[in-house]
Amino acid sequence: xxxxxxxxxxxxxxxxxxxxxxxxxxxxxxxxxxxxxxxxxxxxxxxxxxxxxxxxxxxxxxxxxxxxxxxxxxxxxxxxxxxxxxxxxxxxxxxxxxxxxxxxxxxxxxxxxxxxxxxxxxxxxxxxxxxxxxxxxxxxxxxxxxxxxxxxxxxxxxxxxxxxxxxxxxxxxxxxxxxxxxxxxxxxxxxxxxxxxxxxxxxxxxxxxxxxxxxxxxxxxxxxxxxxxxxxxxxxxxxxxxxxxxxxxxxxxxxxxxxxxxxxxxxxxxxxxxxxxxxxxxxxxxxxxxxxxxxxxxxxxxxxxxxxxxxxxxxxxxxxxxxxxxxxxxx
Amino acid sequence: xxxxxxxxxxxxxxxxxxxxxxxxxxxxxxxxxxxxxxxxxxxxxxxxxxxxxxxxxxxxxxxxxxxxxxxxxxxxxxxxxxxxxxxxxxxxxxxxxxxxxxxxxxxxxxxxxxxxxxxxxxxxxxxxxxxxxxxxxxxxxxxxxxxxxxxxxxxxxxxxxxxxxxxxxxxxxxxxxxxxxxxxxxxxxxxxxxxxxxxxxxxxxxxxxxxxxxxxxxxxxxxxxxxxxxxxxxxxxxxxxxxxxxxxxxxxxxxxxxxxxxxxxxxxxxxxxxxxxxx
Numbered sequence: 001x002x003x004x005x006x007x008x009x010x011x012x013x014x015x016x017x018x019x020x021x022x023x024x025x026x027x028x029x030x031x032x033x034x035x036x037x038x039x040x041x042x043x044x045x046x047x048x049x050x051x052x053x054x055x056x057x058x059x060x061x062x063x064x065x066x067x068x069x070x071x072x073x074x075x076x077x078x079x080x081x082x083x084x085x086x087x088x089x090x091x092x093x094x095x096x097x098x099x100x101x102x103x104x105x106x107x108x109x110x111x112x113x114x115x116x117x118x119x120x121x122x123x124x125x126x127x128x129x130x131x132x133x134x135x136x137x138x139x140x141x142x143x144x145x146x147x148x149x150x151x152x153x154x155x156x157x158x159x160x161x162x163x164x165x166x167x168x169x170x171x172x173x174x175x176x177x178x179x180x181x182x183x184x185x186x187x188x189x190x191x192x193x194x195x196x197x198x199x200x201x202x203x204x205x206x207x208x209x210x211x212x213x214x215x216x217x218x219x220x221x222x223x224x225x226x227x228x229x230x231x232x233x234x235x236x237x238x239x240x241x242x243x244x245x246x247x248x249x250x251x252x253x254x255x256x257x258x259x260x261x262x263x264x265x266x267x268x269x270x271x272x273x274x275x276x277x278x279x280x281x282x283x284x285x286x287x288x289x290x291x292x293x294x295x296x297x298x299x300x301x302x303x304x305x306x307x308x309x310x311x312x313x314x315x316x317x318x319x320x321x322x323x324x325x326x327x328x329x330x331x
Numbered sequence: 332x333x334x335x336x337x338x339x340x341x342x343x344x345x346x347x348x349x350x351x352x353x354x355x356x357x358x359x360x361x362x363x364x365x366x367x368x369x370x371x372x373x374x375x376x377x378x379x380x381x382x383x384x385x386x387x388x389x390x391x392x393x394x395x396x397x398x399x400x401x402x403x404x405x406x407x408x409x410x411x412x413x414x415x416x417x418x419x420x421x422x423x424x425x426x427x428x429x430x431x432x433x434x435x436x437x438x439x440x441x442x443x444x445x446x447x448x449x450x451x452x453x454x455x456x457x458x459x460x461x462x463x464x465x466x467x468x469x470x471x472x473x474x475x476x477x478x479x480x481x482x483x484x485x486x487x488x489x490x491x492x493x494x495x496x497x498x499x500x501x502x503x504x505x506x507x508x509x510x511x512x513x514x515x516x517x518x519x520x521x522x523x524x525x526x527x528x529x530x531x532x533x534x535x536x537x538x539x540x541x542x543x544x545x546x547x548x549x550x551x552x553x554x555x556x557x558x559x560x561x562x563x564x565x566x567x568x569x570x571x572x573x574x575x576x577x578x579x580x581x582x583x584x585x586x587x588x589x590x591x592x593x594x595x596x597x598x599x600x601x602x603x604x605x606x607x608x609x610x
Contacts, residue, residue, distance in 0.1 A: 026507045033509035040417030054456035109352025137537020224342035254446025256540040
């Protein structure tokens with residue numbers, strides 16, 4: 001009898017022990033997993049930190065050599081090792097401005113079409129098509145721009161532009177010179193075509209957040225479709241639309257391959273939009289592997305740093321705007 | 332009545348502009364795809380898939396570039412996916428309401444749309460400059476850096492879609508958190524997680540800029556990760572800008588292959604995602 005009792009007791013304690021062990025193991029694994037995931041989340045921050053740190057470290061020689069003048073000098077001479085970033089910065093801003101000037105109104109038009117006008121059956125397919133097109137690699141737009149679009153512009157559009165504006169004061173300077181085909185205008189056009197699906201699909205998503213009740217109320221008091229869009233949809237989604245546009249702008253500023261093909265890669269600032277120019281990303285893509293000497297490489301990395309700072313600010317604003325809209329929609 | 336007419340006219344004008352914008356926008360995209368298909372098909376042949384990239388003026392294919400692209404894409408995804416998934420898991424499960432999650436989400440969204448050429452510079456600095464030469468592994472790491480934010484984003488979004496009561500039920504049975512995530516949340520979100528990875532593959536398979544100065548290019552067949560490696564986008568870049576007809580033709584063929592792959596991946600991802608929401 002006593003033996004049995006002792007044995008039962010022993011199994012009980014060993015059971016309790018095992019139970020404690022298993023629980024401990026479970027807790028241990030859970031803790032490990034939690035730390036692992038947290039480590040991964042911190043790694044994402046680390047990547048960004050690493051990007052910034054490596055860009056700054058890489059550009060130190062150039063910063064030392066040129067200082068602030070780097071930003072306002074136009075010379076780019078690898079032979080004498082004199083570098084200035086003004087031409088690429090100018091090209092980046094001009095091409096992005098052309099792109100946004102075209103892509104934003106058309107993108108918004110497409111988004112309005114998709115949310116208000118399009119027959120219901122077609123909405124999904126057209127929406128999906130636009131999203132798919134936003135995912136096509138930029139090199140495809142580049143090769144198309146180089147072989148199809150640039151020759152087309154050179155033969156049919158640019159001579160017309162030059163002739164039409166020849167006697168208009170400001171525009172004649174903007175559209176001067178021989179029609180090369182490639183150049184800043186072409187790069188801007190290609191960027192516009194690339195950014196368009198992006199702007200359109202974000203705006204559509206943003207327009208979809210407008211509560212139907214608001215629109216119905218406006219229709220109920222007799223508004224036309226345009227008035228509903230103009231006075232209800234756009235005011236309601238303004239921050240979101242601006243956020244979407246900024247995202248598109250961030251993309252246009254940093255886009256490399258589509259531009260590199262058609263910009264002409266000339267380090268000078270020309271008033272004429274038809275002249276070849278360069279952008280920050282195109283300069284890096286074209287010259288980085290051929291750059292000899294530390295200073296040359298460093299100057300290119302500093303260009304990268306400038307681009308990163310520019311896009312970082314714009315993307316941060318964009319995210320902030322979109323976040324505000326999300327909160328508004330959630331509330 | 333005059334006001335009414337004017338309103339109607341304004342309405343008609345602006346709506347007509349919207350229709351035109353839609354037609355204009357979509358037609359460019361149709362034109363691009365049509366020329367791509369037309370030009371790409373002309374350059375397409377069996378040789379494209381079985382022969383190496385040729386020297387100037389000779390016939391050849393894109394085999395080494397295709398293999399290089401596959402190796403680096405797969406490796407990049409293999410490196411980037413676990414990291415992205417774990418980070419996304421933290422953000423959606425363990426630290427859903429923490430400051431860290433908020434910051435990581437913000438930074439991740441910025442990384443998601445940061446210019447890819449910057450990633451190339453970054454990896455050049457930390458790997459190529461240190462090792463002293465271009466290499467396939469550096470290319471793969473560059474792609475991984477691009478994969479991470481995509482996967483983080485989709486993982487977080489998909490896990491947030493998993494209903495809380497599922498997790499609560501599992502927790503009520505006494506499962507620790509990691510098993511709740513592994514056995515319940517991941518399973519419920521499986522289709523979405525796969526979608527995220529497919530989208531990431533689609534995203535990196537066309538990336539050119541980060542490869543230009545990490546993996547560089549290689550005219551010959553090479554599976555050596557420690558040496559420069561060829562990739563489709565880099566070859567397209569080099570060949571398209573060359574004056575040789577044969578090279579340009581191959582560039583078009585390569586462009587068609589990439590576009591086809593990217594579209595196919597996105598469509599599969601979309602179908603998977605749609606199945607999820609339908610359930």
